[in-house]
Amino acid sequence: AQKITQTQPGMFVQEKEAVTLDCTYDTSDPSYGLFWYKQPSSGEMIFLIYQGSYDQQNATEGRYSLNFQKARKSANLVISASQLGDSAMYFCAMREAYNQGGKLIFGQGTELSVKP
Amino acid sequence: DAGVIQSPRHEVTEMGQEVTLRCKPISGHNSLFWYRQTMMRGLELLIYFNNNVPIDDSGMPEDRFSAKMPNASFSTLKIQPSEPRDSAVYFCASSSGTGAAGGGDEQFFGPGTRLTVL
Numbered sequence: 001a002q003k004i005t006q007t008q009p010g011m012f013v014q015e016k017e018a019v020t021l022d023c024t025y026d027t028s029d030p031s032y033g034l035f036w037y038k039q040p041s042s043g044e045m046i047f048l049i050y051q052g053s054y055d056q057q058n059a060t061e062g063r064y065s066l067n068f069q070k071a072r073k074s075a076n077l078v079i080s081a082s083q084l085g086d087s088a089m090y091f092c093a094m095r096e097a098y099n100q101g102g103k104l105i106f107g108q109g110t111e112l113s114v115k116p
Numbered sequence: 117d118a119g120v121i122q123s124p125r126h127e128v129t130e131m132g133q134e135v136t137l138r139c140k141p142i143s144g145h146n147s148l149f150w151y152r153q154t155m156m157r158g159l160e161l162l163i164y165f166n167n168n169v170p171i172d173d174s175g176m177p178e179d180r181f182s183a184k185m186p187n188a189s190f191s192t193l194k195i196q197p198s199e200p201r202d203s204a205v206y207f208c209a210s211s212s213g214t215g216a217a218g219g220g221d222e223q224f225f226g227p228g229t230r231l232t233v234l
Contacts, residue, residue, distance in 0.1 A: 035222060045207065045225035091159065102147055102211055103172055104223060106159040 003027065004094050004107035011112050013082045020067070021077040021110045023092030031097035034075040035104065036066065039089040048090075051075055082114045118142070120226035122208050128232045134196040137229045140189055141210030149223060150183055150193050151207040159207075165191065198233045205230050 005024045013019035025034065036048040051059045051066045059066040067076040079086055089111050093104040121140040129135055141148050149164040163173040165185045173183070180199070185191040195202055209223040 037225075043205065043230075044227050045209070047222040047224070050222060102149075102166075102221065102223070103161055103164060104149070105161075108158045 002107075003105045004092055006092055006107035006110050008110045009108075011110055013079075013112065013114055015084060015114055015116050016081055018078060018080045019082055019112065021079070021090050021092075021112065023075045023077065023107060025073050025075060025092075025094050027073075027094065027096055029096040033095045034066070034068070035093040035095070036064070036075075036077045037091045037093065037106075038086075039091065039109070040085075041088070045091075049077070079112075084114050084116060087112060087114045120208055120210050120224055122206075122226035122229050124229060125227060126230045126232075128234065129198055130234050131199055132197045133233075134194065135198045135202075135231060135233075137193040137195075137206050137208075137231070139191045139193070139208030139226060141191070141208070142212075142224055143189065145210035145212045145224075146188070147211045147223075148185060148191050149209040149211075150191070151209065151225075153205045153207060153228070154203075162193070195231075198231075200233045203231055203233050 003026050007022055032053045034051045038046045038048055049059050049061045049064045049066050051068045058068050063080045065078045089109045091109045092107040095102055095104050123138045147166050150162040151159050152162055153159045162175045163183045164171055168185045181195055183193045205228045207225050207228045209225045211221045211223045
């Protein structure tokens with residue numbers, strides 16, 4: 001079974017609009033962390049935002065916010081005021097507490113294209 | 117500050133040759149991870165080390181792959197003999213925490229090594 005599911009292979013958004021990238025996860029571990037990474041065409045992986053399973057509030061980092069719905073096991077990334085430089089692949093990842101050392105499991109990614 | 121350093125950035129080799137990928141983690145980080153990225157399989161963890169000790173190598177495809185971390189500032193991933201299906205981008209990442217309790221210590225990725233096996 002997929003531990004991390006990103007159902008949107010590709011998304012388009014108009015510049016300056018907000019966009020939501022979906023991510024659902026599957027774990028029986030009560031303690032886990034959820035991460036989003038950005039991979040532009042140049043290939044590097046850039047950390048964006050983190051949400052812990054016990055965090056009471058949704059994480060925010062600048063224009064990025066994480067819509068964490070624990071009961072639904074979803075951790076959607078919201079990008080506000082999209083910019084052309086946001087065009088990239090976006091990966092959702094999970095770390096379960098029992099994985100000592102911090103192994104990350106990645107989803108298949110969503111390719112976001114921002115249109116001018 | 118220097119990030120994770122990987123070398124070479126690109127490697128083209130012929131089937132059957134030995135390939136060695138190198139990684140220098142961020143100074144002070146005690147966890148190191150090797151990932152492989154392909155179109156078909158996405159990003160998958162091959163092996164990770166904590167305090168230079170291999171913790172989980174269940175992602176290593178087969179015996180042709182081996183990884184070492186002789187000290188806190190250097191790791192290698194070796195493929196011998198290489199095959200065309202090993203063609204991929206190989207990332208090294210490091211983090212400062214143990215990841216216990218699903219902690220938020222993020223992994224910092226290197227630029228990757230693009231390997232092509234002909």
